[in-house]
Amino acid sequence: MTKNNNIFGNLSSDIPAGLVVFLVALPLCLGIALASGAPLFSGIISGVVGGIVVGFLSKSHLSVSGPAAGLTAIVLVAITNFGAFDTFLLAVFIAGVIQIILGFLKAGTISNYFPNNVIEGMLAGIGVIIFLKQIPHAVGYDKDYEGDLAFLQPDGQNTFSEIFSVLGNIHLGVVIMTLVSLIILIVWNKIKFLKDLKLVPAALVAVIVCVLLNQLFINYGGSLAITSDQLVKLPVPQSLDEFKAIFVFPNFSAITNKEVWVVGFTIAVVASIETLLCIEAADRMDVRKRSTDTNNELKAQGIGNIISSLFGGLPMTSVVVRTSANADAGAKTKMASIVHGILLLFSAVTIPFVLNKIPLATLAAVLLMVGYKLANPKIIKHFYERGKYQFIPFIATMLAVVFTDLLKGVMLGIIISIIFILKGNMQRAYAFRKKEYKEGDIIHIDLAQEVSFLNKSAIKSTLASIPEKSKVIINASDTVYIAHDVLDMIKEFKKIRAKEENIQVKLMGFKKAYELENSGEEEKHVFVEHTN
Incomplete structure (x- = not known):
């Protein structure tokens, strides 16, 4: 030892x-x-x-x-x-x-x-x-007992009013x-x-x-x-009986x-x-x-x-x-x-x-x-x-x-941390190279290693902001997992909105899981869900 x-x-x-x-x-x-x-x-x-x-x-x-x-x-x-x-x-x-x-x-x-x-x-x-x-x-x-950590005290005061x-x-x-x-x-x-x-x-x-x-x-x-x-x-026990009564x-x-x-x-x-x-x-x-x-x-x-x-x-x-x-x-x-x-x-x-x-x-x-x-x-x-x-x-x-107690304070801190984690996760699930695009420029959306349902809202908002007649590359080369919700959303974007607004969409790095067809076109684009 x-x-x-x-x-x-x-x-x-x-x-x-x-x-x-x-x-x-x-x-x-x-x-x-x-x-x-x-x-x-x-x-x-x-x-x-x-x-x-x-x-x-x-x-x-x-x-x-x-x-x-x-x-x-x-x-x-x-x-x-x-x-x-x-x-x-x-x-x-x-x-x-x-x-x-x-x-x-x-x-x-x-x-x-x-x-x-x-x-x-x-x-x-x-x-x-x-x-x-x-x-x-x-x-x-x-007036307040030694060891009290509560903001609201038993004597009717609080930490500041007591001071x-x-x-x-x-x-x-x-x-x-x-x-x-x-x-x-x-x-x-x-x-x-x-x-x-x-x-x-x-x-x-x-x-x-x-x-x-x-x-x-x-x-x-x-x-x-x-x-x-x-x-x-x-307390000072005055007799043996008083001492025994302690226990x-x-x-x-x-x-x-x-x-x-x-x-x-x-x-x-x-x-x-x-x-x-x-x-x-x-x-x-x-x-x-x-x-x-x-x-x-x-x-x-x-x-x-x-x-x-x-x-x-x-x-x-x-x-x-x-x-x-x-x-x-x-x-x-x-x-x-x-x-x-x-x-x-x-x-x-x-x-x-x-x-x-x-x-x-x-x-x-x-x-x-x-x-x-x-x-x-x-x-x-x-x-x-x-x-x-x-x-x-x-x-x-x-x-x-300080104003509530230890457990409530820690719970609030953990909740805020979780919110930041979720927010960070949504932001890091993909990289949207947002610049002042000129007509004819290519828009790149690079997906991260994991894309969960938590990222659906942010990606949906990004796809909705893509202008007409754009060229878009959605790259999943580094991705190992994509949730079904996100896959379905990209599928709908490519099959419906991209066609209606003349947006050219290229999918990169998607492994084969199911086929994403373009109606009226002979070409089939492979669109795949990743699994761990």
Whole structure:
């Protein structure tokens, strides 16, 4: 096993990266559980299983799994309708089984059909969302839960109105901590001797400094001290019984409930699509350009969801926010994801009171950096310079992800890409040498290798525009397939209109399939359909 594939071969990079992802994932796990109407620890359980179990089983080097913001609406409605969390957990169990089946059916290959510009547009869109969503947290306005990626928020605001709401709610102490954190994050990797301290990531330094800074504010700063609402809020079990109550087992007696199966199938489909999108994004972010077995990933996610449900955890997907933080922190292998899961487990069980001293402002600063790098203006400029067929799907995906959600944004980008493909196919199916023709000039129409029914409209329009008394050569020398619709159209043009308008038509390169006769003429012209 080479060092590149050995998960223990890059610990100097993976341990710090795992630590950064742990710091980012902690409030996200809690926020998503809160928004889902589930117990707060269910988000931590999902993060632990996503990090350790899925991290170990996955073939992805950079992706990190955990509870996903894209599933919050589904989870909230399901828990409300079932009226029992253990019944919902059965739906998660079923979703995991379905994902394993999808893996064996090789459904993961669908990811091969996601265009790169759409994936990059998705990443840029998520970068914009992460950046905008962190602005309120960075100044001390924490009404919306950490981890919300939706444009329309549960508190009745939207991404932009929430930013305007901070104007009268700025907390000076939080702003100071955000600025201190950003300075540390930016400067740390620019000073050589600090950068060489590979096992001490800048995010950890920022957290420690801001925890101490807040303690200083509490003792001497008065109004600069931040409140508990602006700190991480990890539940602290007060007894063994409370700790045992964290773990909930699925209610398998509800297996005959049709609604449970509907929710399970819905979770499986949405979680699988989001995972495949994230895996494609993770491979794009990988500086080594390694590819991931997506069918194996579906199986790993399925096993992860089954185990998560058995311990009382939320459903999970591979998550772009955590994955982006992981790649940005310099992770080399999936050990970073495993380390993040181990840290979540250890800290939640042993030192939750310590974690509750971490300011959300510091974590907001980390995510501001991640968001900026994902939506760097240079990326937008890069796709703009590649032309409209690359830029329009990219920018449409980016904007749609910001104003709707990840799946709708990607779907729009794919639809636009397909339209461009069809348009390009219609344009490239033949070459019409359109110039200022003089009377007596020869018009050349050269057909491409494949001419399908999609090209019928364009070729029909071209034939209709040919003037009377022209000379036309339709050349199929390079063509290997022509659809019946197009053949019939050319046949009708030659037999009827060409005769009526005195247009001389010559067919070249058509192999013999059926004869195209000229009425009243002795000569027969060979006109043939091509087959593969």
